[in-house]
Amino acid sequence: MDMAIGKRESLTANDWTSAALDALARGGLGAVAVEPLAKSLGTTKGSFYWHFTDRNALIAAALERWEQRDTDRVIAAVDRTPDVATRLRKLLRLVFTAVVGDPGAGAGSVELALQATATHPLVAPTLARVTERRLAYLTSLFAELGLSQARARDRGLLAYAAFLGHAQLAHSTPDLVPAGRALSSHIDRLIETLTVVED
Amino acid sequence: MDMAIGKRESLTANDWTSAALDALARGGLGAVAVEPLAKSLGTTKGSFYWHFTDRNALIAAALERWEQRDTDRVIAAVDRTPDVATRLRKLLRLVFTAVVGDPGAGAGSVELALQATATHPLVAPTLARVTERRLAYLTSLFAELGLSQARARDRGLLAYAAFLGHAQLAHSTPDLVPAGRALSSHIDRLIETLTVVED
DNA sequence: CCATGTCCATACGCTACCGTATGGTCAATC
DNA sequence: GATTGACCATACGGTAGCGTATGGACATGG
Secondary structure, three states: OOOOOOOOOOOOHHHHHHHHHHHHHHHOHHHOOHHHHHHHOOOOHHHHHHHOOOHHHHHHHHHHHHHHHHHHHHHHHOOOOOOHHHHHHHHHHHHHHHHHHOOOOOOHHHHHHHHHOOOOOOHHHHHHHHHHHHHHHHHHHHHHOOOOHHHHHHHHHHHHHHHHHHHHHHHHOHHHOOOHHHHHHHHHHHHHHHOOOOO | OOOOOOOOOOOOHHHHHHHHHHHHHHHOHHHOOHHHHHHHOOOOHHHHHHHOOOHHHHHHHHHHHHHHHHHHHHHHHOOOOOOHHHHHHHHHHHHHHHHHHOOOOOOHHHHHHHHHOOOOOOHHHHHHHHHHHHHHHHHHHHHHOOOOHHHHHHHHHHHHHHHHHHHHHHHHOHHHOOOHHHHHHHHHHHHHHHOOOOO
16 A cells, blocks of 8 residues: 555665665666666566666666765855865865775765766766856856956866866876875875966 | 788778777777677678687777877877977877867777776776876976976876866866867966966 | 688577566555 | 555566677689
């Protein structure tokens, strides 16, 4: 009848979505495959096709959840440190450290999985929205820092490209990127360079 | 008997390798698939498996050729403009323009295809070598520009990450990246920022 | 003119995944 | 305590690609 509580053994659509995000982070979009996921959840396709109509429906759900979380994170990142320069530095240090510090399995690996499949019809619009949102935020910070609108946008783009590139490099050729203390000072210098504002 | 010239209709291993690079640029590593390639060459698997033992052998050949060409390009890029600053600016302008200007099907799309499959056992070492080679060159330029060794490496890394990130963005979200005249001035400002050297 | 080696077509079996169909289990409800 | 609906297992057919096997076609040298 109604949503019976029943035995707690039954899966929910959310369980599938979580597993999909895991697989996405671990093996890219190709790893979001129904039968392998079923195996990893200790169940079968039969379960999946009861909760979802399609593999695409699962992908859409996973993307939606990721986008939502990302939005939340962006909003949370807007912490009210009074000084803009400090706020910008804090933000950059945070994201760069997160994205190259982790073994790659952390937060940024969904990121990279999506970039690697950017042309996929479901991925493309999601990626576009998230990128624009982040870019807009970065731009606003640089503008507040004293750059003209056009220059702020350019600088935001540069900073974001540097971010993406570092994520990529940390994933594909981790040996070529500094670690530990060297990483920390690399990021310091990088921030220095990216936030220069000549009056 | 020997390598008969025969009718000029017969394919060579190089033909297959070229087709593989095309497919790689267009559809990523997954598109380097024997049967589809055969169809696109107007032949069948039978031909392929005469020239190559394996799909992996084809991939290896394609990667080797790409790496060789890249090496050539790096060497060619070392043009002897006397002034280091000018040389660096010329180089940056060239590569950034190439990688975001093209529709994405140009030179840099093999690039992106490889980055998207960076963990593949054949791709990873190739990518590592090429990346290190480029990074070393960039580092040397920044060093010659007056930066300390450590700072030169960091700056080289930043510049290369910015390059990769722009390539990625131009491919995944082309609408968010400037074009035409705006692109040109964006690159100017970007170079400005990346080549700042405070004494 | 036939024998040999080059180059390719076709057919086969295998794996991995998709989506469907169908029936079973079990808790909640009447 | 029979029924109903939520949830899942199993079996099926279909597609796409890999790699193998085998048998041509056909030019060339003997």
